[in-house]
Amino acid sequence: MNPLSSPLLTDHYQLTMLESYLQQGMQETAVFELFFRKLPPTRNFLVAAGLEQALEFLENLHFSAGELTWLKARFGPALVNYLEQFRFTGDVDAMPEGTLFFPDEPILRITAPLPQAQFVESRIINLLHFETLIASKAARSVLVAPGKLLVDFGMRRAHGAEAALLAARASYLAGFSGTSTVLAAAIYGMPSFGTVAHSYIQAHTDETAAFEHLVRCHPKNSTLLIDTYDTEAAAIKVVALARKLAPEGIEVSGVRLDSGDLGMHARRVRRILDEGRLEKTRIFASGNLNENRVHELISSGAPIDGFGVGTALDVSSDAPALDCAYKLQEYAGKARRKRSEGKATWPGRKQVYRKYDPNGQAMRDVIALEKDDSHEGEPLIVPVMRNGRRIEGIDGNGKLEAIRRRTVANYARLPEPLRSLETASAYPVEISPSLQALAKQVDDECGLITSTRNLCV
Amino acid sequence: MNPLSSPLLTDHYQLTMLESYLQQGMQETAVFELFFRKLPPTRNFLVAAGLEQALEFLENLHFSAGELTWLKARFGPALVNYLEQFRFTGDVDAMPEGTLFFPDEPILRITAPLPQAQFVESRIINLLHFETLIASKAARSVLVAPGKLLVDFGMRRAHGAEAALLAARASYLAGFSGTSTVLAAAIYGMPSFGTVAHSYIQAHTDETAAFEHLVRCHPKNSTLLIDTYDTEAAAIKVVALARKLAPEGIEVSGVRLDSGDLGMHARRVRRILDEGRLEKTRIFASGNLNENRVHELISSGAPIDGFGVGTALDVSSDAPALDCAYKLQEYAGKARRKRSEGKATWPGRKQVYRKYDPNGQAMRDVIALEKDDSHEGEPLIVPVMRNGRRIEGIDGNGKLEAIRRRTVANYARLPEPLRSLETASAYPVEISPSLQALAKQVDDECGLITSTRNLCV
Missing domain, CATH: 3.20.140.10 (nicotinate phosphoribosyltransferase)
Structure with missing residues (x-):
């Protein structure tokens, strides 16, 4: 059956x-x-x-x-x-x-x-x-975040397997950019996105080494998670790493913030990246987001290019x-x-x-x-x-x-x-x-x- | 896949x-x-x-x-x-x-x-x-309704197929009596329960005829849905029907209330059933129930023997x-x-x-x-x-x-x-x-x- x-x-x-x-x-x-x-x-x-x-x-x-x-x-x-x-x-x-x-x-x-x-x-x-x-929940994020990358991050707390898949489909249908769920990409032919988890950083004893390993492994497209220990300190490491790898033609596509005051960190990190000539490196935010938080962040002028919306989307929390x-x-x-x-x-x-x-x-x-x-x-x-x-x-x-x-x-x-x-x-x-x-x-x-x-x- | x-x-x-x-x-x-x-x-x-x-x-x-x-x-x-x-x-x-x-x-x-x-x-x-x-949501209903029949009714608004199945399993594990979801009964070997829908009553032009058809089809175990038109009027019809079918050894096991003031209707229906010598006919209630409503009904002394808890359970609404x-x-x-x-x-x-x-x-x-x-x-x-x-x-x-x-x-x-x-x-x-x-x-x-x-x- x-x-x-x-x-x-x-x-x-x-x-x-x-x-x-x-x-x-x-x-x-x-x-x-x-x-x-x-x-x-x-x-x-x-x-x-x-x-x-x-x-x-x-x-x-x-x-x-x-x-x-x-x-x-x-x-x-x-x-x-x-x-x-x-x-x-x-x-x-x-x-x-x-x-x-x-x-x-x-x-x-x-x-x-x-x-x-x-x-x-x-x-x-x-x-x-x-x-x-x-779809009705996702529409709200789409309407407040025109031009932003919006990714469904909710698989792990979706209510079972089918909910995860259908939530990926329904949110894409409503205007999301894609999902983190690989099987939804395979079944529905939609885009999937991914960065790394905190455990990836923790498994390395050295945060810079973790960053470098990831970027070398995915030289065309890597988003570094920079809030495992100290967000701004990590942004400085990203700048140094980018400088080191530039001669090899390797770029850091983006960084991800997943905790703390996302707006404040995004501003500080943007400044550090820009001063380090990483104007093209995008800032992606996640961590208990919903359409109201996304709206607040965008309205306050936080320099965030994309959002991962997880649990609140996949369970339609409100x-x-x-x-x-x-x-x-x-x-x-x-x-x-x-x-x-x-x-x-x-x-x-x-x-x-x-x-x-x-x-x-x-x-x-x-x-x-x-x-x-x-x-x-x-x-x-x-x-x-x-x-x-x-x-x-x-x-x-x-x-x-x-x-x-x-x-x-x-x-x-x-x-x-x-x-x-x-x-x-x-x-x-x-x-x-x-x-x-x-x-x-x-x-x-x-x-x-x-x-x-x-x-x- | x-x-x-x-x-x-x-x-x-x-x-x-x-x-x-x-x-x-x-x-x-x-x-x-x-x-x-x-x-x-x-x-x-x-x-x-x-x-x-x-x-x-x-x-x-x-x-x-x-x-x-x-x-x-x-x-x-x-x-x-x-x-x-x-x-x-x-x-x-x-x-x-x-x-x-x-x-x-x-x-x-x-x-x-x-x-x-x-x-x-x-x-x-x-x-x-x-x-x-x-399971944690279901535990709350189990704790406030000792000795009552508690049935998971939430499949239709569960978040997809797997959620419906796992919700049936998890609520049973937490002490529910069973589920309305047939496949959960087939897969997990747990009890399933069912009555009829309003459409069944509506499809007949005569409510008494609908009741009689159901009871004759399921002479050992039938629960009649009595709130499609007028709840107390339907309870009177149930008494008359039971009287007619008693010589054939057919009983009405229960009636279901699904709308209106459940406590008030349960009291009135209990009186009508008891006066009609249907003391053994149980009253089952459903309709947007959750553990708080179940607790209120039981605390107020409403003569209800069992509850169908649906959406609020399967989506853990609060x-x-x-x-x-x-x-x-x-x-x-x-x-x-x-x-x-x-x-x-x-x-x-x-x-x-x-x-x-x-x-x-x-x-x-x-x-x-x-x-x-x-x-x-x-x-x-x-x-x-x-x-x-x-x-x-x-x-x-x-x-x-x-x-x-x-x-x-x-x-x-x-x-x-x-x-x-x-x-x-x-x-x-x-x-x-x-x-x-x-x-x-x-x-x-x-x-x-x-x-x-x-x-x-």
């Missing part, structure tokens, strides 16, 4: 429900939509991400012999026989990755026989939620989860609506239209019924899968690069206050009159009159 | 350093230790977890042909040739999983040739940090990361110490001794040098791997069950204030005199006198 593709990576209740649907022959077409209920206080928008992984999951979904054997010992034969042939044969419509979106807007719609559309819920949420979470849901909106041609306290949903198949002002800035969105085509603006949801097969998109090869460019271009079309780290007034999202009317109609049909009456019976 | 076992799941700088170590023949024995620098404000202790996965990683570490091909295009032949034969041949000493521990205490020590001991850093931290994070580090403490027989501002470490190979009072309650810990055996108390660090092969531990088969029992027993040996959700005074952890002396000696040897002097040169 491969944990990353096993259909058993699901909630137990999906199997319970599947068994019951099969028993009753409930296999008509269902429509589910994935949406996010509200923004964390520190987000002005979210960045859609993870669709690639979600479609890959749907396209390859099947039960292996080992999985069927495990199930056979625990569930009835009707379920196991059905799962032997199980494939996803439905349609998917979604916002392309890198689309900026807001609460209540569906970013993905699945249309498929009820057992299929229901069964895929857990992993679809697991994938889209996480990459959207990280908002480690988003409030999202995957809900049944239609079954057997009839609109459905959940009405639990505080968790009611908008029924039916929906489209989101974005209206722009004459300068190309987004003004407001309208959530409308898909079939109601009276709306102006850009429809954000597009077909991405039909009958269980992906529709080849605009991105083709070098997909991730194309998505990254599109994402960064999308930031520029957002109203300026939303691009700040400060909490801005909510972007206007309207519910179309026909969608409101449908919600009322569903309520009326179910007889929602008082909370003590029996409903929908 | 299997993302869960690929050695490329590492930081780029590990390869950079490896290349340099090989070039200089720096392959003497290194000692690295993993420790946690401080506790989040909402933790009084941490629960060691993830050792099983870390040892599995070390034991199976090797580069596949595909990985070597990828590396060959990017790194020099000396590195690639070395990696072709790369295996972990070192020793590991560690706190057994389920050990409760405190800041600065090493929970794992790796003794191996420098290139090996360094290279494994990123994934070792990635595994031990995450499971320790989740503390989504811990401040841990894997540091070089000795190389080639010489103690080493990192002295970066605010990040200095204790040098040398260490042991942690726990002293208990006559009632078996932990009183204080001493962090000492391993070779200094003058200390009383229980040594917490034990040998777990020699020459790259695991030492078979006390747990044998059914390992996870044994660790779980041991963890729960460990809670009872903690001072009572530390077992509360409130922040308690720090547990006393002493640094032994000989360890303090060694730190001073390392500093003296490196000439740590003023911050402007060149050091260790």
